[in-house]
Amino acid sequence: MSxxxxxxxxxxxxxxxxxxxEGRPVAVSSKGLRLLEALLGSPGQALTKTELMQAAWGDTAIEESNLSVQIAALRKQLGPISEGxxxxxxxxxxxxxFVGLPATEPMESTAEPKALSAEHRPWIAVLPFTNLSGEREQEYLADGITEDIITALTRFRWLFVVARNSSFAYKDRSLxxxxxxxxxxxxxxxxxxxxxxxxxxRISAQLVEARSRRHIWAERYDLELTDVFAVQDEIAERVAGAIEPELLKTEGAQAAARHTGNMTAWDIVRRGTWHFHQVTRENHHKARELFRQAAKLDRELPEGHLWLGRVNxxxxxxxxxxxxxxxxxxxxxxxxxxxxxxxxNPYAHYSLAIISAYADQLEQSISAARKAIEISPSFALGHLILGTALLFNGSATEAISPLExxxxxxxxxxQGFAWFNMLALARLFSGRPEAALEAAARALQVRPNWPTSLEVLVCCCGTLxxxxxxxxxxxxxxxxxxxxxxxxxxxxxHNPAWxxxxxxxxxRAQA
Structure with missing residues (x-):
């Protein structure tokens, strides 16, 4: 049965x-999928708000406005019926x-989206985290962290995330x-x-490329268990924030390797991101040309434009x-x-934030960075550019927290060497030269012999x-x-004294 x-x-x-x-994935949140499933299960029938909230959120107490937001998003994602x-x-x-009538006859399940073209965005599933504590009462903690990571990842526009119910079907199964x-x-x-x-x-997480079983990324976190829910939020944001850049680099490399001359705008963007992340003059110029092509080929694709902003x-x-x-x-x-x-799209606001920081529009940069974080709280780049813009604007102390x-x-x-230099200067000009030197040394480890890193190190050492x-x-x-x-x-x-x-x-060091 289908x-x-x-x-x-x-x-x-x-x-x-x-x-x-038409065989291609549509970006719908896990809550949206649950609501759609409930509506499709009762075609033509009116479901109460209480029934729908129960279907999407279970027994969790939520405001009715959350339902309205999810329904509005679903309508936008589905678009109009052909006749309006x-x-x-x-x-x-x-x-x-639900107005339309879904199929009532069993049908063969679509094993894979037809035409998994170069334009498709990667699908990812978060499997239930294993509870190694040996205490059944701690099972809820592992499940809660898994659900929070799923929710956090749904905010990112570069990938589609399998809904919670599908992932949890593999709980306690060795496959x-x-x-x-x-x-x-x-x-x-x-x-x-x-x-x-x-x-x-201790929480361990790893990202696996399923076909090759290759481990792309792995990390371990040791935390104090002072507040269960705070820990869940923190670990979800850390994992989501760390995994997403790794996917960007991996998908960009795959797009570059697939190049056959017949490229879609989306694939051109991903080829460009691969060059962008090499962080050399030649690769940045190559990336810009690709982003320009993508923006010209599909003027309605936000990614072509936002990456063009970033690379400039x-x-x-x-x-x-x-x-x-x-x-x-x-x-x-x-x-x-x-x-x-x-x-x-948090990346769009990040793009505006970073280009504004170098276009002498610091207030616009700070505002755009805060908007990116509002949309996606675990968006690392949003925090990094916020700290940088605050530093440029003379607020060294205020810049430390978002940079860290x-x-x-x-x-x-x-590009961590750039961010570590910003952190070093924020600490230095806040009266913390020892901590500044530590961050400056980290910058040099990421990219040895970068002139700015050496300049920051000279200043930190001189202050000490x-x-x-x-x-x-x-x-x-x-x-x-x-x-x-x-x-x-x-x-x-903006800061002549610094x-x-x-x-x-x-x-003095050169004298």
């Missing part, structure tokens, strides 16, 4: 917890009704990752475990721009276009009166023949 509902061009695959339109009107109608003072992935129709799996001992808890900011910041004014103008226009096309949190969420960011070390770093700076980057240009333009402190340390 587990599918069909209506119009759509198939709701309940076993895998996903909605397909919505698939879901409001029944005044009662609830909602091969490849088999589970085939049954769920996903490319990636997140596996993990929870071990509680007294007031300490990078070209300016790293000193690789041949025309700073033109690049900032192109980047700002692209980022604003991305926000216009998809105002709920962003780096904790995304420890393996290929460690002049022998400062001179050693200054000598390395003198060995560079190419001009330094402009990554600190906004900071120096600029003089850095310059004074460098002069």
């Amino acid at each position: 587990t599918d509902f069909t209506f119009g061009p759509f198939v709701l695959d309940r076993r895998r917890g996903r909605l397909l339109r 009107g919505d698939w879901i109608t409001t029944v005044p003072r009662v609830g909602y009704r 091969d990752a490849k088999q589970i992935a085939q049954e769920l129709g996903v490319e990636y799996l997140i596996e993990g475990s929870v071990r509680k001992s007294g007031q300490r808890m 900011a990078g070209l300016v910041a790293y000193g690789w721009s041949d025309n700073r004014v033109a690049d900032l103008r192109e980047g700002t226009e692209a980022a604003l276009k991305a926000v216009q096309l998809d105002e709920r 949190y962003g780096l904790r969420l995304s420890r393996h960011d290929p 009166e460690k002049w022998d070390e400062a001179r050693r770093w200054a000598q390395q700076i003198a060995g560079f023949t190419s001009p330094s980057d402009d990554i600190l240009a906004p900071l120096k333009a 600029t003089e402190q850095m310059a004074s340390s460098l002069r």
Whole structure:
């Protein structure tokens, strides 16, 4: 017997917890899928708000406005019926009704979306985390963390996440990752475990590419168990924030390898992201050309525009721009276009935030960064650019927290050397030179011999009166023949006292 509902061009695959339109996945939240399943199960009948909230949230107490938001999102994702009107109608003072008639005859379940084209976004499933505590009463903790990670990942626009009910069908089952992935129709799996001992808890998580069984990312977290729900939120944000950049890099590399000359705008973007993450002058320019192609090929695809904004900011910041004014103008226009096309996309607001930071629009940068975090609280880049913009604007103390949190969420960011330098300066100008030196050293570990990292190290060592070390770093700076980057240009333009402190340390170290 099939587990599918069909209506119009759509198939709701309940076993895998996903909605397909003409064979392609539609981004619907887990709550939205539960609501749609309830409505499809009673075609033509009015379901009360209470019935629908029970179907989506169970016994959790929520505001009725949450239901309205989910229904509105569903209507937008489904679009109008061919003859006009919505698939879901409001029944005044009662609830909602599904208008279309789903298939009533059993049908063969769609094992894979037809035409899994290069344009499809990766599917990921979060398997129930294993409770290693040996205490059955701690089972709820492992389940809660799993659910929170699923919810956190649904906020990201680069991937589709299998709904909770489908993932939890594999709880306490010992199956091969490849088999589970085939049954769920996903490319990636997140596996993990929870071990509680007294007031300490260790959580391990790993991201697996199912077909090859290759481990892409793994991390372990040791936490104090002071507040169960706070811990669940924190670990969910850490895991989601760390996994998503790894997927971006992996998917971009796959798109680059698949290149055959017949590319969609979406695949062109992913090829561009692979070059972008190499963080070299040549690769940034290659990435920009690809993002320009994507934006021209599909003017309604937000990702083409938002990445064009990001790469122009990078070209300016790293000193690789041949025309700073033109690049900032192109980047700002692209980022604003991305926000216009998809105002709920945190990457669009991040793009606007980072290009604004280098276009001398710091208030706009701070506002856009905060909007990105509001949309996606575990969005590491949102926190990092917020801290950077605050630092550029002269608020060193206020910049520390978002920078530290962003780096904790995304420890393996290929551009981490830039963020560690920002953290070092925020700490330094807040009167914490020892902590600043530690962050500056981390920046150099990520990318050895980067001129700005050496400059920041000189300043930190000079503040601590460690002049022998400062001179050693200054000598390395003198060995560079190419001009330094402009990554600190906004900071120096807006904060003359800090600029003089850095310059004074460098002069003394070079004397």
